[in-house]
Amino acid sequence: MTSARSTRNRIAFAIIVITAIVAVLVVRLVDIQVVQADSLNQQAYSTLSVPLSIYGARGDIVDANGTVLATTVIKYTITASPVDVADFTPLDPKTGAAEALVTPVQAAAEIGAITGQTADAVYALLTADKTSSYALIIKDVSLDQYNAVKALQIPWLYYETDPQRVYPNGSVAGNLVGYMGTDTTGAVTGTGGLEAEENQCLAGSDGEQTYEKGADGVAIPNTLVVNKQPVTGGTVVTTIDSDLQYYAQQVLAQRVSSTGAQWGSVVVEEVKTGKLLAVAQYPTADPNNLDATDPNYWGAIAFSDPFEPGSTFKSESAAALIDAGKATPATQVLTPYKYTAPGGSVITDSEVHDPAPYTLTGVIQQSSNVGISILSAMLTTQQRYDYMKKFHLGEATEVNFPGESEGILGDPNKWDEQTLYNSSFGQGVTTTAAQIASIYQTLGNGGVRMPVQLVSGCKQSDGTVTDVPASQGEQVVSASAAEQTVNMMQSVVEGGYAADSLKIPGYNVAAKTGTAEVSNGEGAYGGGYLTSVAGVAPAESPQYVVSVNIMKPVTVEDGSASAPVFQKIMSQVLQKYRVLPSTVPAVDYPTSY
Amino acid sequence: MTSVAPSPRYAPAEYDPAPYDPTTEPFDFPATGLGPSIRSRLTLASDLVLRRRKPKLVYAAVVILGVMAIVVTQLLLSVGLSNGAYQIESLQTQQKTIDRSNADLQEKLDSLSSPQNLAASAQSLGMVSNSNPVYLRLSDGAVLGTPKAATAGSGTFTGGQSSLVPPAATTPATPATSPAAATAAGATAVGATAAGATAAGTTPAATTPGAPAAAATDPTVPWQGDLPSPTTH
Structure with missing residues (x-):
């Protein structure tokens, strides 16, 4: 009886205990499997999974022929873990046999020999903070150096890759491609030149992927997940010819140096299309090493630095006069050395001369300020201003280069008496070198101004070209007015003061020299001269514009400073693009009567 | 029309299975599951039941073998997969190395x-450009321009002056070797070839290293094939 009861009690007790244990386990199970499931899974995944950024490369900038002007390369950064620095035994890569023991001092010397640092410097980096697990040894070494360091088999070294922007052509077109910097958020982005202007085309975006790794670091099969695809940036195709750009920079640099000038710029433009083939300047920055150059010259001064153009502007005034029907190349004007205008302003020519019976052609050839002033007075101020606007002066070109200047025309109703006349020969108004080139492109193209082009499009990675600029021309002056103006400019090359250094054997060339007074910055002249030549060739069927501007030359102070540069570069352009020599004689309008 | 009579297809089947009645079908009951009470009552059937059970050994063997086959296959598959993972890893490393060296060489x-390096190389090789182009018009064979030889001083691309546009600051330029060095290298190469050939006993002994070197400095290149046609731009 008692034994039966005790047996029942024992069974009951066992059942209660087992039930209690099961209950506890069930609670725990539910807790782990249901309640905490998400956070535990997350923990496990974060230990196992390795996130990887997939680099979306920034696009290249190339010239018209595909020569790379700017590209992205991978550089290598070597870091160390000082806390782990110790002796180690490298293995022979072929046989796997152990080699001699290497001490940290020896390793430092070996690293230094490859990276160009001294052994002491490397050792100092390793021992600066021995408790740290991070020490930068050297940034941005080349692949060869990286491979050499890696071959040392140093176990406490780590390697990172770092995309870097490089400019293989250095300062060739360095003024145009621009440079990289950081934006307000600290992200690396284009901050100058085309790098900035075309940032939207160039920028790639990084992708993301994760995989789960086993104990030995090898990916577990089928665990790779690409969360976000990387996007490679587009290629910016410019209209620049890097060989011509180099030649222009070389010739300009020689002349700027030999004349002791402050700076110079050269613009080469294709007449039929408005494409810029070269936009050279001196000094030019090498975007790989900007600090070697004065920050004033990091950009493209042909776009950013306006100046009073001087006599190269007379072609615009003459074209306006002919187009309005107020003059012909044979229009006569008795030109004194000094002329007092009805409003009281006084205009003089650059050299004293007796009153000369010039035609309009003679005014252009002799670059007479008085002559062009008297003739331009036949147009109202508003008409002259309207012509300037039709040539797109006083506004940025279609290139819209970062920091591009519009130039200043001012309000024609507020031009003072002096500016009324001065503006006909390019004083009192300012233009950029690109705008001057565009005037000559218009005159060479039968009066049709083409939009100025520096970039011919953004080539996406799938080969499509987007952002193609407009190529719709616009008639500014009549075809005959443009042709007569070009013909008049042939007289400058035939008999102007710089004729000898402008002539190109075999070709008829039309050009105009200029020697503009430069403002001293205090509302008066006297700061030196801007000497220039702009012209087209071959004159009977213009193909190319070359415009040269040299600021404040010392040894030569007139257009002769720029003339040899124009002559050399135009010769090179005609030769390079296989323009056949002229077969007709130069047009010879009478210059006097 | 709100209520529709259910389609006959979905209506409960008018099938009423008759409950199993062992008394009416005494020999057709399944081998297992009806309990010992029935079997004990029907002892005559026991031999039949035992005979029917015999083939199940084969079934069991098939099932066990099948399971083993699946396990082995599974094992091989996972070994293969992880081997593949290592192979992929090694190939990816290889591809990365090749990509990197490709990018490096491209750079x-x-x-x-x-242009700076090309101009410097051309100059150091003694090349000059002729700034006086002459054109041959193919339509009538007319020569446009006056042919004039390029001279060493005026004919260089940079007008005889040193380059004022330095090469890119990132990479040290390695311009081509000078003409003297190139000739010397050529002579050495020719000499080495001649020596090798002589050693093999197939070349006439008259070959001297000096003669081919002199020929190498001759700038004229003989035409081969048709006259070159102008490049159209």
């Missing part, structure tokens, strides 16, 4: 093909 090529 060097871009740098070497920059």
Whole structure:
């Protein structure tokens, strides 16, 4: 009886205990499997999974022929873990046999020999903070150096890759491609030149992927997940010819140096299309090493630095006069050395001369300020201003280069008496070198101004070209007015003061020299001269514009400073693009009567 | 029309299975599951039941073998997969190395093909450009321009002056070797070839290293094939 009861009690007790244990386990199970499931899974995944950024490369900038002007390369950064620095035994890569023991001092010397640092410097980096697990040894070494360091088999070294922007052509077109910097958020982005202007085309975006790794670091099969695809940036195709750009920079640099000038710029433009083939300047920055150059010259001064153009502007005034029907190349004007205008302003020519019976052609050839002033007075101020606007002066070109200047025309109703006349020969108004080139492109193209082009499009990675600029021309002056103006400019090359250094054997060339007074910055002249030549060739069927501007030359102070540069570069352009020599004689309008 | 009579297909089947009745079908009941009470009552059937059970050994063997086959296959598959993972890993490493060295070589090529380096190389090889182009018009054979030889001083691309546009600051330029060095290298190469050939006993002994070197400095290149046609731009 008692034994039966005790047996029942024992069974009951066992059942209660087992039930209690099961209950506890069930609670725990539910807790782990249901309640905490998400956070535990997350923990496990974060230990196992390795996130990887997939680099979306920034696009290249190339010239018209595909020569790379700017590209992205991978550089290598070597870091160390000082806390782990110790002796180690490298293995022979072929046989796997152990080699001699290497001490940290020896390793430092070996690293230094490859990276160009001294052994002491490397050792100092390793021992600066021995408790740290991070020490930068050297940034941005080349692949060869990286491979050499890696071959040392140093176990406490780590390697990172770092995309870097490089400019293989250095300062060739360095003024145009621009440079990289950081934006307000600290992200690396284009901050100058085309790098900035075309940032939207160039920028790639990084992708993301994760995989789960086993104990030995090898990916577990089928665990790779690409969360976000990387996007490679587009290629910016410019209209620049890097060989011509180099030649222009070389010739300009020689002349700027030999004349002791402050700076110079050269613009080469294709007449039929408005494409810029070269936009050279001196000094030019090498975007790989900007600090070697004065920050004033990091950009493209042909776009950013306006100046009073001087006599190269007379072609615009003459074209306006002919187009309005107020003059012909044979229009006569008795030109004194000094002329007092009805409003009281006084205009003089650059050299004293007796009153000369010039035609309009003679005014252009002799670059007479008085002559062009008297003739331009036949147009109202508003008409002259309207012509300037039709040539797109006083506004940025279609290139819209970062920091591009519009130039200043001012309000024609507020031009003072002096500016009324001065503006006909390019004083009192300012233009950029690109705008001057565009005037000559218009005159060479039968009066049709083409939009100025520096970039011919953004080539996406799938080969499509987007952002193609407009190529719709616009008639500014009549075809005959443009042709007569070009013909008049042939007289400058035939008999102007710089004729000898402008002539190109075999070709008829039309050009105009200029020697503009430069403002001293205090509302008066006297700061030196801007000497220039702009012209087209071959004159009977213009193909190319070359415009040269040299600021404040010392040894030569007139257009002769720029003339040899124009002559050399135009010769090179005609030769390079296989323009056949002229077969007709130069047009010879009478210059006097 | 709101209520529709259910389609006959979905209506409960008018099938009423008759409950199993062992008394009416005494020999057709399944081998297992009806309990010992029935079997004990029907002892005559026991032999039949035992005979029917015999083939199940084969079934069991098939099932066990099948399971083992699946396990082995599974094992091989996972071994294969993880082997593949290692192979993929090694190939990816290899591809990365090759990509990197490709990018590195491309960078060097871009740098070497920059106009500064090309001009410097051409100059150091003694090349000059002729700034006096002459055209041959193919339609009538007329020669446009006056042919004039390029001279060493005026004919260089940079007008005889040193380059004022330095090469890119990132990479040290390695311009082509000078003509003297190139000739010397050529002579050495020819000499080495001649020596090798002589050693093999197939070349006449008259070959001297000096003669081919002199020929190498001759700048004229003999035409081969048709006259070159102008490049159209």
